[in-house]
Structures are given as structure tokens and as C-alpha cells.
Amino acid sequence: MKETFRVLFFIRKAQLKDNGLATIMIRITINGKQVQFSSKLELEPSAWSQKENKTIKEPFLNLNTHLQEIKDRIRALYFDLASRQQTVSPIRLKQLYLSNGNEMFLSYQFREQVRIFRSKNGRNITKATADCYKLTNRRIQEFLWKRYKKKDILIQDIDLVFLERFYTYLRKEYNCGNNTSIKYMKRFAAILNFAEKIGLLQINPFHLFRFHIEKTYPVYLTEDEVELITRKTFMTERLNKVRDIFLFSCWTGLSFRDICQLTASGIERRDNQYWIIIFRQKTGNISQIPLLDIPLEIIKKYHPRFEEGSSDEQLLPMPSNQKTNEYLKETAAI
Numbered sequence: 001m002k003e004t005f006r007v008l009f010f011i012r013k014a015q016l017k018d019n020g021l022a023t024i025m026i027r028i029t030i031n032g033k034q035v036q037f038s039s040k041l042e043l044e045p046s047a048w049s050q051k052e053n054k055t056i057k058e059p060f061l062n063l064n065t066h067l068q069e070i071k072d073r074i075r076a077l078y079f080d081l082a083s084r085q086q087t088v089s090p091i092r093l094k095q096l097y098l099s100n101g102n103e104m105f106l107s108y109q110f111r112e113q114v115r116i117f118r119s120k121n122g123r124n125i126t127k128a129t130a131d132c133y134k135l136t137n138r139r140i141q142e143f144l145w146k147r148y149k150k151k152d153i154l155i156q157d158i159d160l161v162f163l164e165r166f167y168t169y170l171r172k173e174y175n176c177g178n179n180t181s182i183k184y185m186k187r188f189a190a191i192l193n194f195a196e197k198i199g200l201l202q203i204n205p206f207h208l209f210r211f212h213i214e215k216t217y218p219v220y221l222t223e224d225e226v227e228l229i230t231r232k233t234f235m236t237e238r239l240n241k242v243r244d245i246f247l248f249s250c251w252t253g254l255s256f257r258d259i260c261q262l263t264a265s266g267i268e269r270r271d272n273q274y275w276i277i278i279f280r281q282k283t284g285n286i287s288q289i290p291l292l293d294i295p296l297e298i299i300k301k302y303h304p305r306f307e308e309g310s311s312d313e314q315l316l317p318m319p320s321n322q323k324t325n326e327y328l329k330e331t332a333a334i
Contacts, residue, residue: 003088005030005078007071009039011048020044024063026070028090035090037098041066073097092199103200105152109191110137126281128257128321135322136187143169155195160205163188178214186211226250230294234334241317242327244298248316251295256324257281262315264306267291267299 006029011022021042028035047057054064077096081088095103102108114133117125125133143166144150153162163185170181189206196204221229230247234240249259258281268275274291291299299306303315319327 003031003082005088007074009053009067010036010050011043011045013045016045017042022048024048024067026074028074028093030088030090030093033090035094037094039067039070070097104154104156106140106155106158106191107137107152109155109195109200110134113191113194126257128260128281131320132183133187133191136184139170139174139184140166140188143173155192155201156203158192158205160208163205163209178212179216182211182213185209221250229331232334234331238319239327239331239334242319242324243331244301245316245318245324246328246331248295248298251292252276252289254278254289255280255282256318256321259316260314260318263312264303264315265312267306267315269307 008027008029010025010027012025013022016022019042022045024039024041024043025036026039041063043055043060043063044057047055047060049056054067055061074093074097077093078088081092081096099108103112110133114125114130117133118127118130141151144153147165147169166188167181167185170176170184171178176184189209189211192201192204192206195201226247229243232243234243245259248254249256252259254262254276258278261281262276262278266276266278268277274296276289276291277286278289279286299315302317303313306315318324
């Protein structure tokens with residue numbers, strides 16, 4: 001069955017603006033289904049011919065050029081989608097037109113989807129997770145420029161070869177281990193999977209990509225090694241700060257993300273003992289942790305007036321997760 005597709009313009013004579021002008025509306029019709037929205041162009045009602053579907057009087061005749069450009073743009077988007085055998089609907093065309101075609105570019109998808117993920121109706125991801133998505137986008141942009149001399153890429157141009165090359169780039173350029181590289185790839189996959197769900201992507205290359213996680217065996221510090229780090233005074237303030245944060249984590253059992261959200265309002269005093277009351281990021285469960293002498297001294301060092309009130313100010317000077325890991329490696333080497 002042949003698909004019917006039309007783009008028409010009309011004005012709302014009954015809804016004139018305060019200046020007496022009428023807005024020219026755009027109506028897209030596909031197989032009887034319609035959507036209409038403003039072209040943001042205005043004119044006097046007497047200057048419009050609905051039969052000819054254009055302006056017929058000065059000084060509004062120049063609007064016809066803009067209307068033709070709008071029609072050509074929407075038609076081009078329609079035939080582009082149809083040529084790639086993607087689902088075409090009036091709402092889909094409207095969204096694509098209003099995004100100026102940016103919707104089909106990867107960087108736009110990263111920005112828009114992170115915004116959706118952080119919304120009330122989305123996944124409601126944390127700022128830290130959103131930052132991880134933004135970092136992944138930056139790494140892809142760097143890779144695009146170094147490998148292809150491009151600043152962006154259409155999502156339909158991403159194939160399995162591109163994914164494998166980006167994975168290799170992370171391993172070689174940033175010396176990422178397999179599991180760290182796979183975390184980048186999983187965030188990348190989340191973007192393309194969502195684009196596929198909303199009809200932007202017909203063939204998702206991540207269906208062919210192999211996510212292989214290598215089993216790791218963490219090496220734990222002994223009590224003597226923790227004591228050695230505790231006694232060590234470094235030549236730079238940044239290493240001393242990261243050392244303190246690491247020791248705080250050792251003595252409280254809190255993860256990096258949990259420490260990032262720790263504020264004075266999360267510290268309570270009960271029977272001459274301070275307690276950390278915190279919702280854990282990973283599990284969502286509440287934890288009540290007694291503050292021992294060493295972590296208490298670390299808090300007092302960076303937030304000496306934490307006892308005075310329920311401030312929402314961050315208790316410890318937290319660098320980024322990436323910088324923290326970098327400085328910890330430097331600490332280990334020393």
C-alpha cells in the first residue's frame with residue numbers, strides 16, 4: 001500500500017496575537033495521521049491564501065521563501081528516513097525537524113539522553129553517573145578526531161568496526177584495562193540502545209559486540225601497610241588529601257561515591273559517640289557507622305566546624321574519581 005505524505009501551511013485567524021498578526025502553522029500528514037506546530041512566522045491574515053498555501057501581499061511575500069525552505073527540509077528528512085527503511089510518523093518528523101537534524105548525531109544523543117535519564121520520569125541517575133556518560137562522550141569525540149578527523153558522527157554510521165576500534169583506542173591511548181574499557185562500551189551501548197527503541201536506529205551494532213568481563217582478584221592492604229600510609233607525609237597537598245580520603249574509606253567502609261555525598265547533616269551524636277547516617281549509593285540501604293578516632297580527625301581537619309549545624313556542604317575535599325585513582329597510584333609508587 002502506497003504511503004501518503006503531505007506538508008501544508010495554515011494560519012489561525014481566530015487566535016491572533018496582540019500585534020494583530022497570525023502565526024503560520026505547519027501540518028504534517030502521513031497516512032491520515034497529523035501533527036501541527038508553529039513555524040514561528042507571522043503575517044496579517046489578509047495576506048494569506050489558503051488555496052495557494054502561501055502569502056499573496058507585500059510586505060509578507062518574502063515569507064514564501066522561508067516556507068519553501070521549511071517544506072524542503074521536512075521532505076528531505078522524510079525521504080532520508082524512508083530510504084533507510086525506518087518508521088516514519090508525523091511526530092517523528094516534527095521532532096527531527098525541530099532538532100535541526102542534530103537528533104541523528106551521536107553527541108546530541110548523549111546530551112539529550114543523559115538529560116532524560118536524570119529527569120523524574122527517566123532512570124533518575126546520579127550526577128556521578130551522568131559525569132561518566134559525559135566522559136564517555138568526550139573519549140568518543142577524541143577518538144573521532146584522531147582517527148577520522150571528525151567532530152561528530154551520525155548514529156547510523158556507527159558499525160562494529162567503529163566499536164572495536166574505539167575499544168582498542170581506550171586500551172592503548174588511556175591504558176585502560178579490559179573491564180574499565182567495557183564500562184565505557186556499556187555506557188556507549190545504552191545510548192544506541194535507547195536510540196534504537198525510539199526508532200532512530202534500524203541496525204544496532206552493539207548486538208554484535210562481545211562484552212567480556214575478566215574475573216579479577218583484588219589485592220587487599222595489610223594493617224601494617226595502612227599504618228605506613230597513615231604515617232607518611234607527602235610533598236604535595238593533593239597527595240595528602242587523597243591519602244586522607246583513602247584512610248577515611250578504610251576506617252568507615254564507605255565507597256568513593258558515598259564519601260562524595262557525605263555532609264555535616266549526615267553526622268549525628270549519640271551518647272558521646274558520632275555516627276554517620278547515610279543512604280548507600282549502590283544498594284539504596286541506610287547505614288549507621290560509628291565514627292572512630294582516625295576518620296573523625298580527618299573530618300575535623302577539613303571541616304572543623306561540622307558540629308555546629310546540619311550543613312549540606314561536602315565534608316571532605318573530593319577530586320574526581322579519575323584523579324583520585326591517578327593520585328592513589330602515585331601514592332602506591334611512593
